Amino acid sequence: MGSPEDGDQDRWEGFRSGFVTLLGRPNSGKSTLVNAMVGTKVAIVSDKAQTTRHAVRGVLHRDDTQVVFVDTPGIHKPRTALGERLNATAADAAEDVDVVCLCIDAKRPLGRGDRFIAERLGPDAIVVVTKIDAAPRSKVVAQLAAAGELGFAEYFPTSARTGEGVDALVNRLCELMPPGPPLYPAETVRDTPEARWVAELVREQLLAVARDELPHSISVAVTEWEWPRIRVEILVERTSQKPMVIGKQGSVLKAVGTAARAQLPPGVYLELRVGVEKNWQRRPEMLDRLGY
Ligand SMILES: Nc1nc2c(ncn2[C@@H]2O[C@H](COP(=O)(O)OP(=O)(O)OP(=O)(O)O)[C@@H](O)[C@H]2O)c(=O)[nH]1
Ligand SMILES: [Mg+2]
Numbered sequence: 001m002g003s004p005e006d007g008d009q010d011r012w013e014g015f016r017s018g019f020v021t022l023l024g025r026p027n028s029g030k031s032t033l034v035n036a037m038v039g040t041k042v043a044i045v046s047d048k049a050q051t052t053r054h055a056v057r058g059v060l061h062r063d064d065t066q067v068v069f070v071d072t073p074g075i076h077k078p079r080t081a082l083g084e085r086l087n088a089t090a091a092d093a094a095e096d097v098d099v100v101c102l103c104i105d106a107k108r109p110l111g112r113g114d115r116f117i118a119e120r121l122g123p124d125a126i127v128v129v130t131k132i133d134a135a136p137r138s139k140v141v142a143q144l145a146a147a148g149e150l151g152f153a154e155y156f157p158t159s160a161r162t163g164e165g166v167d168a169l170v171n172r173l174c175e176l177m178p179p180g181p182p183l184y185p186a187e188t189v190r191d192t193p194e195a196r197w198v199a200e201l202v203r204e205q206l207l208a209v210a211r212d213e214l215p216h217s218i219s220v221a222v223t224e225w226e227w228p229r230i231r232v233e234i235l236v237e238r239t240s241q242k243p244m245v246i247g248k249q250g251s252v253l254k255a256v257g258t259a260a261r262a263q264l265p266p267g268v269y270l271e272l273r274v275g276v277e278k279n280w281q282r283r284p285e286m287l288d289r290l291g292y
Contacts (some may be wrong), residue, residue, distance in 0.1 A: 017065065018177040134278035
């Protein structure tokens with residue numbers, strides 16, 4: 001008679017599971033693509049660079065396969081201690097995973113930033129040319145040709161916006177997963193702790209309205225959680241940035257709170273506070289405290 005472990009192994013006979021990390025320059029569409037592949041919002045998105053600040057896991061469940069996507073901060077030339085940590089977070093997330101996808105924006109010329117990342121990847125990485133809906137066909141073809149010079153084995157043109165090419169990529173990634181049992185329970189689509197998720201939804205709304213240097217200066221954290229009342233602290237780096245986040249008579253803050261709350265269970269009350277933490281991006285001890 002077999003042990004319970006054997007029984008469990010039988011149960012997952014033929015099942016596949018593994019990790020896929022997405023890397024790329026800031027704003028290359030990694031988070032949007034992960035959301036499209038998982039089929040649910042698991043990561044926040046914005047048109048500003050360096051939106052993602054943590055490795056975010058999103059889980060795709062199929063009858064015979066589970067893929068854990070790891071979304072990462074965009075790799076860039078760092079100008080602050082925060083920037084260095086974001087790059088390190090991305091590099092760490094590419095270690096010991098089954099597949100690495102290098103995301104390249106179809107709209108932007110393939111540049112030094114893309115090559116810098118490509119040079120650090122093994123030959124099995126998959127190149128994903130993103131946002132193909134936003135570029136003319138000729139440009140997409142040229143981008144695929146340019147990406148071909150990087151010397152990887154597989155290339156996938158995709159649009160997370162229209163869905164074009166996304167299934168083909170997902171199907172291939174599923175094939176590449178090694179045999180193994182599910183890594184997450186069937187109901188889990190993301191592993192972001194709830195407090196951080198609330199903070200991220202608030203930060204996403206702030207990024208949508210912030211301009212210039214402000215997006216980089218914003219950090220958001222939940223400081224009190226007494227369901228359904230959640231206190232959220234928004235930090236900026238200079239006193240002069242406070243009014244931009246608050247708006248005339250609190251109009252910006254109010255709109256941000258409303259839009260974030262709409263994505264949370266009914267009845268939640270968000271209490272938004274704005275504080276100043278001078279140059280937090282450049283202070284390692286503050287980065288530790290803020291969880292970067
Ligand atoms: N037209 C079009 N725009 C896209 C597509 N995917 C992403 N975008 C836009 O590109 C911008 C950046 O998308 P993100 O998914 O936040 O990019 P990212 O690579 O995660 O960026 P970081 O987290 O900053 O590294 C956003 O404005 C998206 O709406 C796409 O398939 N088509
Ligand atoms: Mg992102």
